[in-house]
Amino acid sequence: MLDFTKLMKFEAKIVVVDDILLDGEVARALISKEFAKKLGINKSGFIKIIRNNSVCFEVKVSEFADGVDVVLPSGYFSAKLHGMDKVFLAEVEKCESADTIS
Amino acid sequence: MRVVCTACSCLCDDVLVKDKVYHACRKGFKLIKGEREETSINGEKSSLEESIKVARDLIDGKKLLIFGLDNTTCEAQEVALKIAKDFEATILDHSFIYNIQEFLKLPSIKLEKFRDEGYVSIFWGSNPHNSMPRLLSRFIYYPRSGKRQKGYEEDRFLVVADLRKSETAKIAEKSKSGLFIKIDNDYELIKSFIRVIEGKACKYLEVAKVLKELEKAEINAIFGGGGLLRNLKDAKLFKELIEKTGVYFVPTLNKANHRGYIEMMIKKTGFLAYDFKEDTNLSKDKILNAFKDCDVALIVASDPLRTLPYELSKILTEKKLIIINSLKSIIAKITKSVVISTEISPFSGGSMIRCDGVKVQIERQSEKVSDLDVLKMLMEV
Amino acid sequence: MPNPMEIYKLLPKTNCGKCGEKTCMSFAFKLLNGEKKLEDCKPLYSKEYDVIRKKLEELISIVEKAKETGLIINEELCIGCANCVVSCPVHVEKDPKNAGIGRGIEIDEPILRIENGVVVVINLSLCRRYGKNRTLCVICRENCPTDAIAFVEEL
Numbered sequence: 173m174l175d176f177t178k179l180m181k182f183e184a185k186i187v188v189v190d191d192i193l194l195d196g197e198v199a200r201a202l203i204s205k206e207f208a209k210k211l212g213i214n215k216s217g218f219i220k221i222i223r224n225n226s227v228c229f230e231v232k233v234s235e236f237a238d239g240v241d242v243v244l245p246s247g248y249f250s251a252k253l254h255g256m257d258k259v260f261l262a263e264v265e266k267c268e269s270a271d272t273i274s
Numbered sequence: 275m276r277v278v279c280t281a282c283s284c285l286c287d288d289v290l291v292k293d294k295v296y297h298a299c300r301k302g303f304k305l306i307k308g309e310r311e312e313t314s315i316n317g318e319k320s321s322l323e324e325s326i327k328v329a330r331d332l333i334d335g336k337k338l339l340i341f342g343l344d345n346t347t348c349e350a351q352e353v354a355l356k357i358a359k360d361f362e363a364t365i366l367d368h369s370f371i372y373n374i375q376e377f378l379k380l381p382s383i384k385l386e387k388f389r390d391e392g393y394v395s396i397f398w399g400s401n402p403h404n405s406m407p408r409l410l411s412r413f414i415y416y417p418r419s420g421k422r423q424k425g426y427e428e429d430r431f432l433v434v435a436d437l438r439k440s441e442t443a444k445i446a447e448k449s450k451s452g453l454f455i456k457i458d459n460d461y462e463l464i465k466s467f468i469r470v471i472e473g474k475a476c477k478y479l480e481v482a483k484v485l486k487e488l489e490k491a492e493i494n495a496i497f498g499g500g501g502l503l504r505n506l507k508d509a510k511l512f513k514e515l516i517e518k519t520g521v522y523f524v525p526t527l528n529k530a531n532h533r534g535y536i537e538m539m540i541k542k543t544g545f546l547a548y549d550f551k552e553d554t555n556l557s558k559d560k561i562l563n564a565f566k567d568c569d570v571a572l573i574v575a576s577d578p579l580r581t582l583p584y585e586l587s588k589i590l591t592e593k594k595l596i597i598i599n600s601l602k603s604i605i606a607k608i609t610k611s612v613v614i615s616t617e618i619s620p621f622s623g624g625s626m627i628r629c630d631g632v633k634v635q636i637e638r639q640s641e642k643v644s645d646l647d648v649l650k651m652l653m654e655v
Numbered sequence: 656m657p658n659p660m661e662i663y664k665l666l667p668k669t670n671c672g673k674c675g676e677k678t679c680m681s682f683a684f685k686l687l688n689g690e691k692k693l694e695d696c697k698p699l700y701s702k703e704y705d706v707i708r709k710k711l712e713e714l715i716s717i718v719e720k721a722k723e724t725g726l727i728i729n730e731e732l733c734i735g736c737a738n739c740v741v742s743c744p745v746h747v748e749k750d751p752k753n754a755g756i757g758r759g760i761e762i763d764e765p766i767l768r769i770e771n772g773v774v775v776v777i778n779l780s781l782c783r784r785y786g787k788n789r790t791l792c793v794i795c796r797e798n799c800p801t802d803a804i805a806f807v808e809e810l
Binding site for chain 2: 733734735736737738740741742747751753755756757758759760768769770771772773797798800801
Binding site for chain 2: 187189190191192193224225235236237238239240243246247248251252253254255256258259273
């Protein structure tokens with residue numbers, strides 16, 4: 173069956189925070205339960221965030237994203253998106269893999 | 275050996291390094307045992323002397339920008355400032371992102387005093403679980419110390435005001451002696467406090483409970499993180515809140531010696547970023563041009579690609595770079611630059627200023643060159 | 656975490672007594688508590704039980720991660736904040752001048768200690784959940800915001 177959520181873009185409220193466990197060579201982030209449902213993500217998956225640049229993150233559904241839609245750890249990947257604001261709105265769609273530091 | 279951990283501005287002085295690293299959090303362990311940078315020129319291994327000479331040649335007669343410094347010692351920061359003056363350079367750290375100066379004038383409290391006497395702690399736009407992992411267990415919530423022997427169950431009250439349910443918020447939410455206030459507007463929360471004190475209705479109803487708890491003790495504090503410091507354009511209303519409630523304020527600046535840099539710059543230049551060529555303050559709107567206009571950037575103990583907005587760090591990757599750093603950084607990995615590897619701060623000696631303003635001495639425990647040594651060499655060549 | 660009934664369903668259910676227990680159900684309970692090992696059930700090691708034994712081994716591998724009081728630490732989730740070390744009432748009593756006031760624990764054999772950035776179980780015999788006068792203390796788990804600490808019976 174066709175997964176239509178792959179073709180859909182949603183606007184998400186995103187916050188950039190320190191997160192030791194997500195910090196590494198692979199782009200990782202947290203996603204709220206509600207937003208994951210919208211995207212059709214169950215427990216974990218991949219999302220592309222588009223703002224200034226586009227970055228693909230591996231995401232895990234987490235209670236720590238409650239209150240916003242996506243929590244990005246501060247660092248190389250989120251710096252490409254956030255500009256001066258660490259709380260922002262951006263377009264999000266599903267994707268197949270996460271960016272890594274090459 | 276016993277070391278001071280400089281992974282964040284808790285500056286824990288009880289860390290033991292033997293066969294394993296004891297008592298340090300994951301951040302501290304990553305700093306102490308992390309992969310070290312290698313001294314190199316354009317990706318080729320080089321000697322320290324050679325790198326210093328090439329770096330000095332790069333600097334001479336060029337428009338220099340000095341960036342970073344929040345994670346190095348006070349002594350290294352002072353030499354960096356002297357280099358900035360001598361070479362008419364621009365100097366800045368990450369402070370331009372915040373509105374910190376006015377907040378540092380608010381009545382503050384030492385963490386040890388809060389540990390012994392503090393009752394209500396309000397973490398506002400701050401999640402110490404990640405920025406300063408041991409802060410709650412060392413000073414704020416869990417210690418049974420001084421007048422607070424009954425511990426967190428009875429002798430502390432934890433409030434977290436944040437736009438998301440952070441790890442610290444989770445502790446506050448599930449504890450009987452805690453409260454999580456989910457906020458979407460910092461000004462509205464300040465106004466709510468003031469309005470409840472004045473007997474008026476407000477947006478965030480939870481503040482009534484917080485004010486009731488504040489009455490139970492004399493020592494209470496707000497710990498303001500990046501979320502608060504970045505969002506408030508000025509501290510005027512916040513100052514009114516502090517005056518009306520009588521609470522203390524401590525900024526939770528997570529970079530080890532961020533406060534050291536701020537205090538030094540305010541004392542010596544009156545500003546947080548300075549352009550010595552124009553002999554003027556580098557205001558927020560001039561930062562982009564300062565990055566564009568420089569010929570060479572000297573980066574000290576920082577990885578701009580991880581900490582700066584991409585529009586700024588990308589400019590740096592196109593410049594000639596001198597990187598003085600201990601741990602591997604992405605900027606050193608992806609650019610052709612002069613990289614000088616130094617000892618990590620817990621072993622290099624010097625001093626740093628903790629988030630609450632206390633100066634912490636670090637004993638030198640290694641012969642390897644420190645950031646300070648390298649900066650001095652750069653000046654003296 | 657498996658429960659005794661799940662284990663029991665996979666056992667031979669012959670109550671042969673070769674393991675030293677009167678019933679397979681009793682063996683299932685003791686297997687979960689760590690008082691018995693899978694090898695104690697001799698019939699399981701005959702060919703006909705190969706597939707079932709593998710399933711049991713998978714289930715029991717989770718149990719084996721648990722220490723004596725049923726304490727499991729997920730190091731991947733731990734960031735070494737030391738909330739557990741400092742809030743532990745036993746640590747406060749035994750090391751009031753260090754762990755009690757928030758510093759790194761200095762007694763020789765603490766229950767928990769932060770090593771290489773994460774919490775490690777050192778000596779569970781001191782834990783209030785262990786021994787004759789045990790209590791159902793959950794303080795270390797309650798104060799772990801990342802759920803890195805769990806007790807066997809809760810999984």
